[in-house]
Amino acid sequence: MAKVAANNGEKGEKYHRILAAAQKIFAQNGFHNSKVAQIAKEANVADGTIYLYFHNKDDILISLFEDRMRMLIDVLRKELATIDSLADKIRAVIRLHFRLLREDPDLIEIITIELRQSTMFMKEYQNQQFRSYLQVLGDLLKEGKDQGLIRQDVSPGLMKRALFGMMDEISLLFVLSHKQNKYSIENVSEELSEFFLRGIWHDASELP
Amino acid sequence: MAKVAANNGEKGEKYHRILAAAQKIFAQNGFHNSKVAQIAKEANVADGTIYLYFHNKDDILISLFEDRMRMLIDVLRKELATIDSLADKIRAVIRLHFRLLREDPDLIEIITIELRQSTMFMKEYQNQQFRSYLQVLGDLLKEGKDQGLIRQDVSPGLMKRALFGMMDEISLLFVLSHKQNKYSIENVSEELSEFFLRGIWHDASELP
């Protein structure tokens, strides 16, 4: 299974060092309480260097999100390609989301909390990678409808968001409680999967 | 059906005038871009007066949220009391949430977006009214399990959050798109209800 949060892409080493530092600092202090100088120090670069790679503080957050989402989508697509059953594909989507929660909790914290703190991100930015991620979910649902496995009155455009909302909110529960709660990530993943599949499936008794 | 967003409680008229002003300003500009002075002006009080009623800016947001959630819970409890069927009660929960989206979109915008912008709220505040709201949902689920209507392997503590996450995320879709999207609030409410009930129900074919 590929590691989700690792990117040594073509953008240069310092770029990624700054993103990694930002992820840590943002998760630690929140976006608005994180200082650019802190990120620079964590990344071992000068304050000004940040601005050679990013337009401003918002851009760091957005770039971070885009970069991580791109990786998430890559891994997701690769994993889905190895699975035949549609139900198992949906289970894999959910499992991957919660796997991230353990492997890279800082990232999930940023997605669930900090992301919404950037006004520019919420209201102006087009959020392309996020839409792509939702699209993967939506495509699975459409595929299921075409195969007659999922009820015809299910709207993929709505249910893909419902699925994300569920995962996001429950991730938030873990993030805020610092994982000190009664549910294990594995059980949560499984229970959510069964709930979601039953909710959309044509005939729940035939669920594999 | 009672009006959800109206409160002339015992806390005094200025208190509520400030909250109403804050709701408008926060929804307009976001929490971090709203100035206390703006709220004061909108409420027709002096800047300093705000601090006779609230500890600080965060406290305004939190109080706003608490106040509105209390009203929401009140209305919800009253409506639920008039309904016998458990499935219909759950449908009512969802319907009420989306009714708010039309009746008081500023409030929903604050819940879905701005609330998460207050660090104090997210990380330190205990969120009592929000827990109460979730509790109402959780109680319904427990009741359903006790009655054998809902599957025994459904965790109320998890599913109440899944439900809230779904509603919240889809509300966000409406808020961000300024209601310019292809789904009608009514249809969304109904589709979500059926999805959720099927997801948790013991035998979906017996759903009333």
Add this chain to the structure above:
Amino acid sequence: MAKVAANNGEKGEKYHRILAAAQKIFAQNGFHNSKVAQIAKEANVADGTIYLYFHNKDDILISLFEDRMRMLIDVLRKELATIDSLADKIRAVIRLHFRLLREDPDLIEIITIELRQSTMFMKEYQNQQFRSYLQVLGDLLKEGKDQGLIRQDVSPGLMKRALFGMMDEISLLFVLSHKQNKYSIENVSEELSEFFLRGIWHDASELP
């Protein structure tokens, strides 16, 4: 003779305290090297207080200039009203300018040097008080032409600026040399007066 540099106008005491502090600091360090915090300290107010009275740093400089020019014009008008002879009026203009150089050298330094350092001032600001000051000079020249004392081919619009340019440049000489030069302010004033009057006079031999 009225004191030139004193203003206790209707704008409030703090406003004028800040202007006086700015005049001192600007003259000492130059506009670009003066810090707003320095001015605040000199004026015995908090940094933020400055912004209750001025829009920004440029505005301080502009307001300072406007305020002082207004005073200068007031004094000039009053002195001119007591003089009958046109030649003596022109001599008074020049004498007043150089009197300022001794009474309030900081002010003259700001006019000759620092003022030109504010890009906004030089290129965008309309410079109303400065135009009024020049207007007083221009009116004297027109009056002289009408009376046949000044040559008909003298352009008041040009010569009023020539006069100001002369006075400004020679003031600069004093300011930069910290008054350590061979000319006395009185002699300079008188020599410039005679030069200027001869330059414009219809018949220099009839100069009173």
Add this chain to the structure above:
Amino acid sequence: MAKVAANNGEKGEKYHRILAAAQKIFAQNGFHNSKVAQIAKEANVADGTIYLYFHNKDDILISLFEDRMRMLIDVLRKELATIDSLADKIRAVIRLHFRLLREDPDLIEIITIELRQSTMFMKEYQNQQFRSYLQVLGDLLKEGKDQGLIRQDVSPGLMKRALFGMMDEISLLFVLSHKQNKYSIENVSEELSEFFLRGIWHDASELP
């Protein structure tokens, strides 16, 4: 008549390319708003290359001024050598200054406005070329006094500055109004000449 603003002296081609670029950029944006990187780009050299030829940003401005003044003095001396009459020499000085205003307005803008923005230049730098330029004017005045053409109570040291101040201030008028004003450069030059000569001349009726 020699072209004033062209110098391919012994300092190397890049040196002069940088000066030419600086003249353009400074005139366009003002000294303080011009970035060294902009000048480098305009000159088609790397940022660091600038510092192989100049100590710092101030030094660029000073060198630019010195270089242009040296050229101006050269041209002025050559033109004066071809003229016999003292009055005509003084007329030539003024005419040349305003000819520059048309031929190289960027240069005049830098002299009148931007030069004063460099603190180092104004307060510390000795301004050698500028003094030489003034010296040329002063020498003419002394010569006139010796010949009995100019009044004995004229101070050359003062009047050379008065002349420069007049020309500078009226140049400023043209520069700031982007030449959109009612005076033609030729007429201005002539009127100023006659005014100045009358102001200093022993017997204005004998002016050639």
Add this chain to the structure above:
DNA sequence: GATGAATGAGTATTCATTCAT
């Protein structure tokens, strides 16, 4: 000589909060 990526010192301005009236 030439480059240009990296540096990091430096500062105007905002705005939540206070407190004398």
Add this chain to the structure above:
DNA sequence: CATGAATGAATACTCATTCAT
């Protein structure tokens, strides 16, 4: 209770200058 003038801490960003290559 109410006011609103005054406070002052806090910070993203720029850009002249350097120096390893």
